[in-house]
Amino acid sequence: MTDQVWEYEGYAPEDERLRESLCALGNGYFATRGALPECAADEVHYPGTYVAGCYNRLTSEVAGRGVENEDMVNLPNWLPLRFRLPGGPWLTPDTATVLDHRQTLHLTSGMLERRTRYGLGEGRALVVRQERLVHMGDPHVAALRTEFTAEGFDGTLEVEAALDGTVTNAGVPRYRDLDGRHLTHVHTGAADGTVWLRCRTRTSDIRVGMAARLSADTPVTVRCDGPRPAQHTVLRLTDGRPVTVDKTIALHTSRDPAISDPLYAAVDRVGRVPGFDVLLDDHITAWDQLWRRADLDVPGEPGRILRLHLFHVLQTLSPHTADLDVGVPARGLHGEAYRGHVFWDELFVLPYLNLHFPEVSRALLRYRHRRLEQACTAAREVGRRGAMYPWQSGSDGREETQRLHLNPNSGRWLPDHSRLQHHVGSAIAYNVWQYCQASGDAEFLQTKGAEMLLQIARFWGDAAVYDEDLGRHRIKGVVGPDEYHDAYPGAELPGLDDNTYTNVTAAWVLARTLEVLDDLPESRRRELVERTGLDGGELEQWEDVSRTLHVPLHAGVISQFEGYGDLEELDWDGYRRKYGDIRRLDRILEAEGDTVNRYQASKQADVLMLGYLFSPAELAGLFRRLGVAVDDETWSRTVDHYLTRTSHGSTLxxxxxxxxLARARRAEAWKFCQEALQGDVADLQGGTTGEGIHLGAMAGTLDFVQRGLTGLETRAGALWLDPVPLPELSSYGFVLRYQGHWDVRLRLSRGRLEIAVPESEASPIEVRLPDRSVSLRPGESGHLLLVG
Incomplete structure (x- = not known):
């Protein structure tokens, strides 16, 4: 393999789900898993097509109670194309002899190629070669070219291409006890050489229209009885001579702008689109433009994986996303895990997008702003002011976190308290600020951004309670990013007090919001104050809380939450010997009748997330503001403490x-970087990638190169750089878009930093290194030797 392709050799049923996720194709509007078109959904294969933001809500009976869930809907399957010799069975890799099989994902062109050689007996074989695209230029179009070549015989081949309206959501085994029948009113028909299918979602009432046409050198007939309209042709095969059929589809939903009816739009579009060759040329052009804006040059195996990660980020969140009302789905548009919900993953995704596709970042933040009213309603319902954003969001911004979750280890349904992760609000505020700093979008900061910051700050100001004994403010009854700990041992009520990550980020939100409000133009500030009822007393309270939130410590280490130091130590070596993979330690302990709440054991980074969000200087400033004595030695001890007590049950x-560690202890950093790179491609979580990629981790690895290794910050109107040399990544480069400058090129190599600013009418870029500042005008390049 090269960094231009991702390839699988041989047919391996046990790997199909993983391959289907990693070979999915999309364009930001919809995506389709990389399933083989001749195979139906079963325990091996799972074709799935998902439109961004297309959700439906159903109620299921679970453990004697009704449980409501909203899911991203698996829409009608446009892939089916099957084939057989006359009178014989339909050929699939599971029922016929496979002599050779290869699947190749062409990253540069966004095209999936497969080549399978079926053995037919008596020295005969059928070679099937397919090229598939989900069009990056026209977001409503996809196409499949299939080439058949007979080896050792002449004859005929029956080919059937269909649209399948019988699909359900069944891609995640632990959800299968829940109702997955989201589509209803399936109707089919034919018109002008095409077949079509229309349906709607059962409760959200989103109408779906899909149309397909089949092009071949032989006559095509149509059958439209039932929910699976099909086109049929019989090909004449001659030994050694390829014969081709092309299937082209169009997909619309009633959420689309500028259409009157999704079915009419789909039929009209599929009738107008050009042939496969022209479609492919236009598709490649669109991808070329994306790759230029996101150019990344990292050598070797890390670079190859990073390019795959970038490919999937762009397929989920492309420039087409800028026209949609959607958030960041944690598992991309690649599968049904997490039900397609929006968590906090934009915290790991937007920092990358901000410097390449700021229009996409803005759209993702507008998704949050449109749901600000719902977040304020949620806060009022629990007696709080401001905005309480949900841990899991879907169509309308209400809390979508399930009340129960299944532990597959024990088979028990357990209470789910993860909705107490109110720190998601701080993540949204952080993203607003980072986007505006990188893009220079003062208009957004002064309008929608300021509104979100104000209401999130108001929530934290109201949630903080003053403790007379401590002489500090506290935030109680929350869950931190760790997720393992959701209650104190033996407690009747869920929630923890003074989660350090929550408190420190809340203090940051309060301080930053005060700064933004102070900098607003007077007329805008007056409008915002009038509409929200903000008064001077509230601002004084925010100032006080931002300086007095409690940060607990124990044994010279920052505590994850108050009381963490009193928890028991876990026998890590014993559990590793017993179970091997203990990433999901919570499930293991629950199946044993124990609980992870008793132990100093974390699923993922919690306190250390602060070192991810904030540079060492900014984090030190936050602790100083809070009056907490955290010096370099304390932080180093804190890093050591949690390194040995984290099971890494999340790809993040x-x-x-x-x-x-890239900044604390470089020698150890690469081991964790490798795990982040391998998370999905090697399926380190054990079967989870087949249910959808981990978009935050993929984007985060890109941002690790872009900001983590370079120390890049966008603040105070300058690009700040403090590069960290890692021997394993000694030379790399990338482009970025910064405050009106397109294609600013950075390259680091062996203690040397090169920056090239393209010609434009924009202002010079101020570049600040630890030991100097440099101003570069458009058209200039800087070659800087790094100190240390």
Whole structure:
């Protein structure tokens, strides 16, 4: 393999789900898993097509109670194309002899190629070669070219291409006890050489229209009985001569702008699109433009994986996303894990997008702003002011976190308290600030951004309670990023007090919001104050809380939460000997009748997340503001403490640890960086990648190169750089878009930093290194030797 392709050799049923996720194709509007078109959904294969933001809500009976869940809907499958010799069975890799099989994902062109050689007996074989694309230029179009070549015989081949309206959401085994029948009113028909299918979601009432046409050198017939409209042709095969059929589809939903009816739009579009060759040329052009804006040059195996990660980020969040009302789905548009919900993953995704596709970042933040009212309603319902954003968000911004979750180790349904992760609000505020600093979008900061910051700050100001004994403010009853700990041992109520990550980020939100409000133009500030009822007393309270939130410590280490130091130590070596992989330690302990709440054991980075979000200087400033004595030695001890007490049950964990260690102890950083790179491609979580990629971890690895290793910050109107040399990544380069400058090129190599600013009418870029500042005008390049 090269960094231009991702390839699998041989057919391995046990790996199909993983390959289907990693070979999925998308364009930001919709994506389709890399399943083989001749195979239906079963225990091996799972074709799935998902439109961004297309959700439906159903209620299921679980453990004697009704449980409501909203899911990203698996839409009708456009892939089916099967084939057989006359009178014989349909050929699939599971039922026929496979002589050779290869699947190749062409990253540069966004095209999936497969080549399978089926053995037919008596020296005969059928070679099937397919090229598939989900069009990056026209977000409503996909196409499949199939080339058949007979070896050792002449004859005919029956080919059937269909649209399948019988699909359900069944891609995650632990959800299968829940209702997955999201589609209803499936109707099919034919018109002008195409077949079509229309349906709607059962409760959200999103109408879906899909149309397909089949092009071949032989006559095509149509059958439209039932929910699976099909086109059929019989090909004439001659030994050694390829014969081709092309299938082209169009997909629309009633959420689309500028259409009157999704079915009419789909039929009209599929009738107008050009042939496969022209479609492919236009598709490659669109991808070329994306790659230019996101150019990344990292040598070797890390570079190859990073390019795959970038490919999947761009397929999920492309420039088409800028026109949609969608958030960042934690598992991409690649599968049904987490039900397609939006968590806090934009915290790891937007820092990368900000410097390449700021229009996409803005759209993702507008998704949050449109749901600000819902977040304020949620806060009022629990007696709080301001905005309480949900831990899991979907269509309308209400809390989508399930009340119960299944432990597959024990088979028991358990209470789910992860909705207490109110730190998601701080993540949204952080993303607003980072986006505006990188893009220079003062208009957004002064309008929608300021509104979100104000209401999130208001929530934290109201949530903080003053403790007379401590002489500090406290935030109680929350869950931190760790997720393992959701209650104190033996407690009747869930929640923890003074989670350090939550408190420190809340203090940052309060301080930053005060700064933003102070800098607003007077007329805008007056409008915001009038609309929100903000008064001077509230601002004084925010100032006080931002300086007095409690940060607990124990044994010279920053505590994850108050009382953490009183928990028992876990026999880590014993559990590793007993179970091997203990990433999901919570499930292991629960199945034993124990609980992880009793132990100093974390699923993923919690306190150390602070070292991911903030540079050492900024983090030190936050602790000083809070009056907490955290020097370099204390932070180093804290890093050591949690390194040995974290099971890395999240793909984000290795990324954060690698980021922190790159600045604390470089020799150890690469091990965690490798885990972050391998998380999905090697399926380190044990079967989870087949249910959808981990988008935050993929984008985070890109940002590790872009910001983590370079120490890049966008603040105070300058690019700040403090590079960290890692021997394993001694030379790399990338482009970025910064405050109106397109294609600013950076390259680091062996103690040397090169920056090239393209010609434009924009202002000079101020570049600040630890020991100097440099101003570069458009058209200039800087070659800087790094100290240390």
């Amino acid at each position: 964990s290795g990324l954060v640890h690698g980021w922190v």
